[in-house]
Amino acid sequence: MTISFELLVLISIVGGFIGAMSGMGGGVVLVPALTFLGVDIKNAIAISMISVIATSNGSASAYVRDRITNLKAGMFLEMFTIVGATVGASITLVAPRQPLFLIFGIVLLASWATLLLEKGEGWKPAVHQDAFSRWLELKGSYYDQAAGQTVSYRGIRAYIGGPLMFGAGLTAGLLGIGAGALKVMIFDLAMGLPPKVSTTTSNLIIGVTALAGTSVYFASGLIDPGLVAPVILGVVIGAFAGTRLLVRISNVAVRIFFLFVIAALGAEMIIRGLTGLI
Template identity: 50%
Template sequence: MVNILVILLASSFAGFLGAITGLGGGSIMVPFLVATGVPVKHAIANSMITIIATSSGSASAYVRERLTNIKAAMYLEIFTVTGAIIGAYIALFAPSRYLYFFFAVFLMSSFYGIRHEMGNEILENKVQDRFSKWLELEGSYFDESVGREIKYKMTNAVLGGLGMIIAGLAAGMLGIGAGAFKVAIHELVLKMPSKVSSSTSNFIIGMTALAGSSVFIASGFINLSLAAPMAIGTTLGSLAGTRILNKLSNRTVRLLFIVVLAYLIVQMIYKGVVSLAS
């Protein structure tokens, strides 16, 4: 079993990065646990606790700063919860080796999309389709890094909802909250600003993980000796992350996001190849 102090440190780091990038922390903890010898399905199940803790630790601060768009979160969560429950059932029966490659593929798609947005410091979309306007998917927040109020409007609400079903499937199958995929949909499809994307993702992933974790809890995959220190560490790390997100430039947030993605892509491909060879 992994040392409790090591779990606390790793989960604190995961919560810190998760709160800034919108990844939730599970996408960091799953590869970490697998690398230390925890079976992938057990790592997925216990990482759900990490995701819930990250979301709980960061959500209140981001809502207070108006970074989280509540209306968008509530609309998108309808689709992600449905996908998460279905995905969790699939994960119970799918061979682990295929989960590694599935993880890598959707992370590569996120990497490609966000990489092309690196040059835009602030994305201020002014165009809305009729349905997005009806849902009132818009908002504003004060960006400390540029020292001014940022107003934005979202678009493509229907396409974004369909994308969130796929993100929910990934969340349930991989135990990561699918924050990486959600952030990509927020920015590339819905046209959210980067910081709004990260904070809204953190708000959504807690509910998504809660839906998916119910399946794993019923199946007996949750190990309290892993889940408890992970929850504590992730909560502390996410609280620290919320204090600095709005002070960072949007380019820095995106850079942190794609650096973590690059690591995760390599890690998952390696594990998948090893599992096929064994």
């Protein structure tokens, strides 16, 4: 591999930063960037998957201590994501490369479209909590720094959230990404959690999900330590910076920021998948 160490670190810093800001993990930037530099997509996915552990751990540690993360919601749903990630990674091992590019692009654009449609709508607390979600003790409150007040909330529809999280885990394992946008969407739309709780709880379970995917890629020899070292160093630096910033800014600003990045990367991957320029 002839890609310079410095370039890999730089790209990974950008990836880590965007990953933390959006709650998506650094993979959405890393996989397109690495393949663009000539890394095989399966290697790129495997390296991205292990770097996602680093991003998630780094950001989650700050959020968890700020008590925004809902640990119970996270631990219930990661049962579904880890199984999904194992299945997804196993599919990637045997899948042809061109469809991987296409799926990657489509997933990015789908995340983008959903977030765009949702934009501007403020979060409203759920009035009625179903019996299953109550049984799971899905409720909480946190102090919102930007709004200057305590927000209380109750989670709903956990029976839909679980199976959907299997899908999010599958996507994560398949593409080597955190699939944070999908997870955030499930928390937001299906389970009625406030955006900040969604983003931070998603970050927590991304780490474990990525670990399940990593163990599959690891055994297949797709993890090249020469690439992993600079990528992890860069991603952690970027994630740390992004996390510090996220706690201080409003919900809308977070959304608008990553909408543009996702759209461009998604389109690029689809074009490469279609034209075969991989």
